[in-house]
Amino acid sequence: MKYSKKVTGLLMITFSLFFVFGVVNAQENEDPFEVTDTWKEKIYELAPSETTVKVDKRRKLLLFSLHTGFKHWVIPHTDVIMQTLAEKTGAFEIVTTKDPAMFERKNLRQFDAVILNNNCSVGEHRNLFYDTFKDDNDLTEEEKFEKAQQLEDNLLRFVKKGGGLITLHGGIVMQNNSMEFSKMLGGSFDYHPVQQELNVKLVDAEHPMVQAFDGKGFTHVDEPYMFKNAYRDFNFRPLLYIETDMIKKKRKEDTDKVKYISWIKPYGKGHVFYSSPSHNAQSFDNPDLLQYFLDGMQYACGDLECDDSPVGGPPQ
Secondary structure, three states: OOHHHHHHHHHHHHHHHHHHHHHHHHHHOOOOOOOHHHHHHHHHOOOOOOOOOOOOOOEEEEEEEEEEEOOOOOOHHOOOOOHHHHHOOOOHHEEEEHHHHHOHHHHHOOOOOOEEEEEOOOOOOOOOOHHHHHHOOOOOHHHHHHHHHHHHHHHHHHHOOOOOEEEEHHHOEEEEHHHHHHHHOOOOOOOOOEEEEEEEEEOOOOOHHHHHHHHOEEEEEEEOOEEEEHHOOOOEEEEEEEEEOOOOOOOOOOOOOOEEEEEEEEEEEEEEEEEEEOOOOOHHOOHHHHHHHHHHHHHHHHOOOOOOOOOOOOOO
């Protein structure tokens, strides 16, 4: 069927308005809100009461929630999510901190895994550890970078030696210019288009790590994260993805039709779980996503064994 130029133009304008206002409405529906006792009680009811894998040993996790760059409003809500999963299942002990000194070797030794909660760094260095030293007038610039590198190396060593790492949403930005950090995590943050409704799909519906979603995936409003550096190696086992047809990308060379937004991977003897969902606490109303986080915690601690072999290339 052929349309006149006038009709075609009207159709294009209508579609554009629908898309733009759809994104705006989506953002308005995900307005920030404070953590309240009522919200905590709701999350407790939604959270799973048992772990997928029954274990005798209670795991000890360090929950690191410091940011020096962009402040995600969901940080305190994510703290509550992790603490609730630990409390309700009884499977974890959570130690919450914003103190980078917890990344000294002697402190890391007591933990089975580390959780990075939206630890966005700032400025050209994109190095959160450096950010914590940059105003210390007793240190030279060289000493600041040396101390920052030591803390990063401690975390890398911790995971290589068998520790777990759970990284949530903006936590991937923590040491964003470090290639070794990127290799450990599976990628670095590049950019994100505006918040919008995302149809999150499962890479392999049969994989044990996505059993919570019953083969269906889910829809929510989020920032569609794009990645760079080690991401292009695809040295991970992808779990969740989004299709990019409706997403305006900044890079002309970024022609991927699929973007992975969550994955698992080994790093040395350790295990890494990354989840981009979610920028908004409203997403936590989905009990399937809470179960997914719980399974990610168990995977990172080495209790949930599954195929984490890297795919080694983009989707065909």
